[in-house]
Amino acid sequence: MFSQLEIENLLIFLLNPINNHKQHLTDSHRIEVIKNHRQWEKTTLDEKHNPFYKTISTTVKPRVKQQSDKLLIGLKPITLREMNSRKDHVYTGRVLSVTIIEETLSWIPSIHLVIEDANFDCERMLIYGILEEEGEYLISKLYTVGKKIHIINPYLRIGANDMKPSIRVDDISSIVMQSKSEWILNICRYCCEAGASKFCGKCKQAYYCSKECQTKDWKLYNHKLICKS
Ligand SMILES: [Zn+2]
Ligand SMILES: [Zn+2]
Numbered sequence: 001m002f003s004q005l006e007i008e009n010l011l012i013f014l015l016n017p018i019n020n021h022k023q024h025l026t027d028s029h030r031i032e033v034i035k036n037h038r039q040w041e042k043t044t045l046d047e048k049h050n051p052f053y054k055t056i057s058t059t060v061k062p063r064v065k066q067q068s069d070k071l072l073i074g075l076k077p078i079t080l081r082e083m084n085s086r087k088d089h090v091y092t093g094r095v096l097s098v099t100i101i102e103e104t105l106s107w108i109p110s111i112h113l114v115i116e117d118a119n120f121d122c123e124r125m126l127i128y129g130i131l132e133e134e135g136e137y138l139i140s141k142l143y144t145v146g147k148k149i150h151i152i153n154p155y156l157r158i159g160a161n162d163m164k165p166s167i168r169v170d171d172i173s174s175i176v177m178q179s180k181s182e183w184i185l186n187i188c189r190y191c192c193e194a195g196a197s198k199f200c201g202k203c204k205q206a207y208y209c210s211k212e213c214q215t216k217d218w219k220l221y222n223h224k225l226i227c228k229s
Helices: 004-015 017-026 028-048 132-142 211-220
Strands: 076-078 094-102 111-117 122-127 148-152 155-158 165-169 175-177
Touching: 017 028, 017 211, 028 094, 028 111, 028 122, 094 122, 111 132
Parallel strands: 076 094, 122 165
Antiparallel strands: 094 111, 094 148, 111 122, 148 175, 155 165
């Protein structure tokens, strides 16, 4: 038999989908992945101010043809938690569908992103093999926060140095953009909800749905690392 308290807790659990939905935001792996990503971004930003840093200002649309959804036919969906985070492995015949929740300022030597799947699990993603003249377009127009993508035959790579997992892509033709209607517009940088209307007064880059989300992003995910005025 269930106790009164257990029944009450179960009811609270069932009646509060919003609270449950937000539990993942304080997940320790998520915090670590996002903070590490932003630390990487800060380092990149500091290097950009170094006079020896090579900047390329041209924006060229990639020569890679936009892939069609037809490529996905016959592929079986996979989620991050179905992949073994300790095993370097290519999941052939599978497709991983995710939202980009952290973007980047650099494509050298690779594009660093953070992605989130339908279970709200997140992982870093590294895209290699970028042509120099395509880099700016990819990081500023295509692989930005709120975009939804499918990754064909996803490769879970264990980092040679840090031994941490990432989703690695060596050929951007294995990334299929989901249709525009699926993208999350004005994504809140903390809770990832669409339609955030407030923005960080300092950098004017990060959008939030509330003051609370902004405070959480600052304290929990270290927004200050990427906040530049
Ligand atoms: Zn929010
Ligand atoms: Zn900011």
